[in-house]
Amino acid sequence: MATLPVNRIKKKNIMSYNGELCIVLECLVRTPPNNASYVQMELRSIKTGAKIPVRCGIGVSFEVFDNSNKSLELSYQADGNYVFSDPNTFEEFYISESSLEDSKEFLIPGTSYMVLFVEDRPVTVDLPPSVTVKVLEAPPAVKGDTAGNVQKTVVCENGLNVNVPLFIKEGEMIKVSTENKEYLGRA
Numbered sequence: 001m002a003t004l005p006v007n008r009i010k011k012k013n014i015m016s017y018n019g020e021l022c023i024v025l026e027c028l029v030r031t032p033p034n035n036a037s038y039v040q041m042e043l044r045s046i047k048t049g050a051k052i053p054v055r056c057g058i059g060v061s062f063e064v065f066d067n068s069n070k071s072l073e074l075s076y077q078a079d080g081n082y083v084f085s086d087p088n089t090f091e092e093f094y095i096s097e098s099s100l101e102d103s104k105e106f107l108i109p110g111t112s113y114m115v116l117f118v119e120d121r122p123v124t125v126d127l128p129p130s131v132t133v134k135v136l137e138a139p140p141a142v143k144g145d146t147a148g149n150v151q152k153t154v155v156c157e158n159g160l161n162v163n164v165p166l167f168i169k170e171g172e173m174i175k176v177s178t179e180n181k182e183y184l185g186r187a
Helices: none
Strands: 002-005 014-017 020-030 038-045 051-057 061-065 067-078 081-085 092-096 112-118 121-126 130-137 151-156 161-165 173-177 183-186
Touching: 020 121, 067 121, 092 121, 151 173, 161 173, 161 183
Parallel strands: none
Antiparallel strands: 002 061, 014 020, 014 061, 020 038, 038 051, 067 081, 067 112, 081 092, 112 121, 130 151, 130 173, 151 161, 173 183
């Protein structure tokens, strides 16, 4: 655990805010003209999963905790927890559903993920920039509706609704951005 000035805190750092462990979702230094600089952050409470907006001056410092990543496989979901297992030791780790609020649409059992540990306790999942999912439901394209960038909404295997081009059909594998949930292309 180290104390860092707020302008050195980065996205995905784990810090203490009002006595609560939080993960940094966004941290931006703002410098408006003719005013003092400030930092605008968005945090997610690890305990409750609630988003916390924070605005503070540049001179403020926070406690930042050491963290590490470990590759674990998602086994199943039960009792409001996601259960991950180590493929080598078969040790199980539990992460609450509220901690994975932004990630749960991209969690597919049997897939390996990088799990973020803080002080030897699993906290959240570090998603890759994109995931490959199968299209389960795709409405047929309307004949003659090809002017411009026309898109349709499909339902993927993880329950996510994604806007895709008209040529995507049921059963196809597509790449979806984990950051903004947009179609990136065929897989």
